[in-house]
Amino acid sequence: MKINSVKIISLLFFVLSAFYLYTAHQIQVFAFDEGAPFNAKTFPIYLGYAGMFFSGLKIVLPDQKPVEVDPTYLEFKKTILLVLTMIVYGATILKVGFFLSTSLFLIFSYYFLGERRWKYILIFSFPFVAIFMYLLHGVLAVYLRDPLLKYLGIMG
Amino acid sequence: MIEGILIGLKTALSFQNLLMVMIGCFAGTIIGMLPGLGPMTAIALMIPITYGFEPATGLILMAGVYYGAVFGGSTSSILINAPGVPGTVATSFDGYPMAQQGKAGKALAIAAYSSFAGGTISAIFLLIAAPSLSKISLSFRSPDYFGLMILGLTAVAAFSSKGNFLKAMMMCVFGLMLASVGQDTLSDIPRFTFNNMNLSDGISFVLVVMATFAMSEALTIIIKGNDPSKAAKQISLTDLGSIKVNKEETKQMAATIPRSSILGFIIGVLPGAGATIASFLAYGMERNFVKNEEKEKFGKGSVQGLSAPETANNAACSGSFVPLLTLGIPGSGTTAVMLGALLGFGIQPGPRLYQTNPDIFWSVIMSMYIGMVVLLILNLPLIPYIARILAVPRTFLIPMILFFSVTGIYLMSFNNFDIFLMIGIAVVATILRLYDFPMPPLILAFVLGGLMEENLRRSLLISDGSWSFLWDRPLTVVIMLTILLIVGWQIYRSFFKKN
Numbered sequence: 001m002k003i004n005s006v007k008i009i010s011l012l013f014f015v016l017s018a019f020y021l022y023t024a025h026q027i028q029v030f031a032f033d034e035g036a037p038f039n040a041k042t043f044p045i046y047l048g049y050a051g052m053f054f055s056g057l058k059i060v061l062p063d064q065k066p067v068e069v070d071p072t073y074l075e076f077k078k079t080i081l082l083v084l085t086m087i088v089y090g091a092t093i094l095k096v097g098f099f100l101s102t103s104l105f106l107i108f109s110y111y112f113l114g115e116r117r118w119k120y121i122l123i124f125s126f127p128f129v130a131i132f133m134y135l136l137h138g139v140l141a142v143y144l145r146d147p148l149l150k151y152l153g154i155m156g
Numbered sequence: 157m158i159e160g161i162l163i164g165l166k167t168a169l170s171f172q173n174l175l176m177v178m179i180g181c182f183a184g185t186i187i188g189m190l191p192g193l194g195p196m197t198a199i200a201l202m203i204p205i206t207y208g209f210e211p212a213t214g215l216i217l218m219a220g221v222y223y224g225a226v227f228g229g230s231t232s233s234i235l236i237n238a239p240g241v242p243g244t245v246a247t248s249f250d251g252y253p254m255a256q257q258g259k260a261g262k263a264l265a266i267a268a269y270s271s272f273a274g275g276t277i278s279a280i281f282l283l284i285a286a287p288s289l290s291k292i293s294l295s296f297r298s299p300d301y302f303g304l305m306i307l308g309l310t311a312v313a314a315f316s317s318k319g320n321f322l323k324a325m326m327m328c329v330f331g332l333m334l335a336s337v338g339q340d341t342l343s344d345i346p347r348f349t350f351n352n353m354n355l356s357d358g359i360s361f362v363l364v365v366m367a368t369f370a371m372s373e374a375l376t377i378i379i380k381g382n383d384p385s386k387a388a389k390q391i392s393l394t395d396l397g398s399i400k401v402n403k404e405e406t407k408q409m410a411a412t413i414p415r416s417s418i419l420g421f422i423i424g425v426l427p428g429a430g431a432t433i434a435s436f437l438a439y440g441m442e443r444n445f446v447k448n449e450e451k452e453k454f455g456k457g458s459v460q461g462l463s464a465p466e467t468a469n470n471a472a473c474s475g476s477f478v479p480l481l482t483l484g485i486p487g488s489g490t491t492a493v494m495l496g497a498l499l500g501f502g503i504q505p506g507p508r509l510y511q512t513n514p515d516i517f518w519s520v521i522m523s524m525y526i527g528m529v530v531l532l533i534l535n536l537p538l539i540p541y542i543a544r545i546l547a548v549p550r551t552f553l554i555p556m557i558l559f560f561s562v563t564g565i566y567l568m569s570f571n572n573f574d575i576f577l578m579i580g581i582a583v584v585a586t587i588l589r590l591y592d593f594p595m596p597p598l599i600l601a602f603v604l605g606g607l608m609e610e611n612l613r614r615s616l617l618i619s620d621g622s623w624s625f626l627w628d629r630p631l632t633v634v635i636m637l638t639i640l641l642i643v644g645w646q647i648y649r650s651f652f653k654k655n
Contacts, residue, residue, distance in 0.1 A: 005591055006323075006591050006592075009587075009588070009591060009593070010326070013326055013330070017329070017333075020333055020348075023348060024347075027345060027347050028345065029343065029345060030343060030345075033343065036617075036621075037616045037617055037619075037620055037621030038612070038613045038616040038617055038621070039343070040340035040342075040343050040345040040347060041347075042612075042613075042616070043336065043608075043609040043612060043613075044333075044336050044347060044348075047329060047332050047333055047336065050329050050332075051326070051329040051330070051333065054322055054325040054326045054329060055326055057322055057647065058322040058323065058326065061322070061647075065319055065320070065592075067590075067591050067592050069590050069591065073380075073381065074379050074380065074381070074590075075378055075379055075380075075381045076379070078378055078379075079375055079378050079379045079586075082375070082378060082554075082558070083375070083579065083583060086558060086562065086575075086579050087576065087579060089562060089575075090562065090572055090575035090576055090579060091572060093562070093566055093572070093575070094570065094572055098563075098566070102559060102563070105555070105558075105559065105562075106555050106556075106559060109554070109555035109558065109559075110551055110552060110555055113378070113550065113551040113554060113555065114551055115549070115551035115552065120552070124552055124556075136567075142208060142567060143567075144567070145570055
C-alpha cells in the first residue's frame with residue numbers, strides 16, 4: 001500500500017468518524033428514550049460507522065486514480081494571506097462596522113493578489129462598498145449594522 | 157392542470173417576478189461565465205438576497221440564475237475553452253473550434269437556440285410529468301423515502317464523482333455529519349455542539365454552501381494559480397462575428413434537438429445523472445446518428461456536435477426539477493441548493509406541494525420557461541458585451557467573491573462565529589478539492605440529512621425497531637437492491653481496476 005495525501009486525508013476522516021461515533025455515544029437522551037427503537041443518538045451512531053467504513057475502504061483499497069499535486073506550483077503565500085485577511089475581516093466587521101472593514105478587506109485582498117493599480121483599487125473599495133450599502137440598506141431595506149457610520153451620524 | 161398553469165403564469169408574469177427572472181438570468185450568465193464558478197455558486201450567492209422576498213419571487217430569481225449560469229458556462233466553453241461547469245465540457249468540443257474559425261458569434265447563437273429548444277421541449281415534459289408523478293408519489297411511505305434518499309446520495313456519488321466513488325461517499329457522510337450538528341428536531345437534545353451556544357441551532361445551510369462552493373472555489377483558483385483572464389486573451393472578445401444561423405445549419409439543428417431533448421430530460425430525472433452525463437451521452441448519440449462525412453467534422457466545429465450537448469444539458473436541468481418538485485428529493489447538487497432554499501422559506505417540496513402551494517409549484521415551472529425566453533432575447537444580443545467580463549482580472553474577481561460570501565453570512569446572523577466557521581469549512585473544502593474530493597455529494601447530504609433522519613425515525617418506530625421495513629414493501633426492496641447494486645459495483649470497480 002502506497003501512502004499518499006489522499007490516504008492521509010482518508011485516515012484523518014477515519015479518526016474524525018471514530019471521534020464522531022464516540023461523541024454520538026455520549027449524547028444524553030431522556031431516560032424513557034434510552035430503550036426506544038430510535039432516539040437522538042441512533043442516526044449519528046450509524047453515520048459514525050458509515051464514515052469509518054468508507055474511509056477504511058479508501059485507506060485499504062488501492063488508488064484507482066492517484067492524484068498528484070505538486071506543492072511547488074501552489075500559491076500558498078497568497079492563499080494564507082487571503083485567509084488571514086478574511087479572519088481579520090470577520091473579527092472586525094461587527095466592531096469597526098461594515099463600511100470600513102469591508103473597504104479595507106477589499107484593498108488588502110487586491111494588494112495581496114498582486115494588484116498595483118491604485119486608481120482601480122480605490123474605486124473598487126470605498127465607493128464600491130458605499131454604493132453596495134446604499135443599494136442594500138437604502139433601496140432593499142436590508143439592515144446593515146455599522147456602529148462607526150452610526151456614530152458619525154451617516155446611518156440611522 | 158390548465159388552471160395551475162394560469163396561476164403560475166399570473167405569478168411569473170407579475171412585474172416584480174419578471175424583473176427577477178431578468179436579473180437572475182443576467183447575474184447567472186455573468187457568474188456562470190467565470191471559469192470555475194458554476195450554477196451552484198451563482199445560486200449560493202443569491203440565497204441571502206432571496207430571503208428578503210416572497211418564496212415564489214425568491215425561487216423565480218434562483219431559477220433565472222440557474223439557467224443564466226448554465227448559459228454562461230457554455231459561453232466560456234465556446235470562447236475560451238474553459239467550461240464554467242462540467243455540464244458544458246462537451247459544448248467546448250465543437251464550440252471552441254468553431255470560435256477559432258472566427259465563428260464565435262454563430263457558435264454562441266447555435267448554443268443559445270439549442271438551449272432554448274431543449275429547455276422548451278423539456279418544460280413541456282415537466283408540465284406533464286410533474287403533476288402525474290406527484291399523484292403517484294403520494295403512495296410513497298417513509299421507508300420508500302428513506303430508500304430514495306440513500307439512492308439519491310449513492311447515485312450522485314457514483315455518477316458525479318468521476319471514478320472517485322469512495323471519496324464521494326466520504327463526502328456524503330461528512331455532509332450528513334455536518335447536518336446532525338445542533339438540537340435534535342424531536343427531543344431538542346443538543347448534539348455535537350460541545351456546549352457552544354452558536355451551534356445549538358445547527359450549521360446554516362447558506363454557510364455550508366457559501367463555504368464549500370463560492371469561497372472554496374475562489375481559494376482553489378488562487379492556490380492553483382489559474383488566471384481566467386489569461387485564457388480569455390486567446391480569442392478576441394470584442395469581435396465575435398455574426399450571430400446569424402443559415403438555413404442548412406437550422407436544418408441540422410432541427411434533426412438534433414428533439415432526440416437530444418428527450419435523452420436530456422430522461423437523464424435529468426434520474427438522481428445523480430444530471431447535465432454532465434446528459435451532454436456527453438447526447439454528444440455520443442449524435443455522432444452515431446449522423447452520416448459518415450458529418451462524423452468527420454465532430455471535434456472540428458460541427459453544428460450538430462455543438463447543438464446536441466447544449467440541448468441535452470438544458471433539458472436535463474428541467475428534468476432535474478421533477479424529483480425535487482414531486483418527491484422533495486433533489487437529484488443533483490444544484491437542486492439540493494434549491495431544496496435548501498425552499499426549506500429556508502418554510503416550504504417542504506414533495507407530492508403535496510402541488511396541492512398546498514400550487515402558485516409556487518406552477519410559477520417555478522413557468523418562470524423556467526420565461527427565463528429561457530429572456531436568455532434568448534436579452535442575453536444573446538448582449539453577449540459581445542457580457543463576454544468582456546471574462547477579461548476581468550482575478551485580482552479583483554476573487555476578493556469580490558469572498559466579500560459577497562462573507563457579507564451573505566454577516567447579513568443573516570450578525571455573528572463573528574459563523575464567519576469564522578465558514579472560513580474554516582472553506583479552507584477544509586479547498587484542501588479536499590485539491591485532492592479531487594467532490595463537493596456536490598456533501599451539499600446534497602447536508603440538505604437531505606434532516607429529512608433522512610426523520611424518515612428513518614418514522615420507519616423504525618412503525619416497525620418497532622426492526623429493519624424489516626427495508627424489505628416489507630416491493631418498492632422499498634427495488635430501491636434497496638438498486639442501492640446495493642450501485643455500491644457493490646463501485647467498490648468492486650475500485651478494487652478490480654487496479655488488479
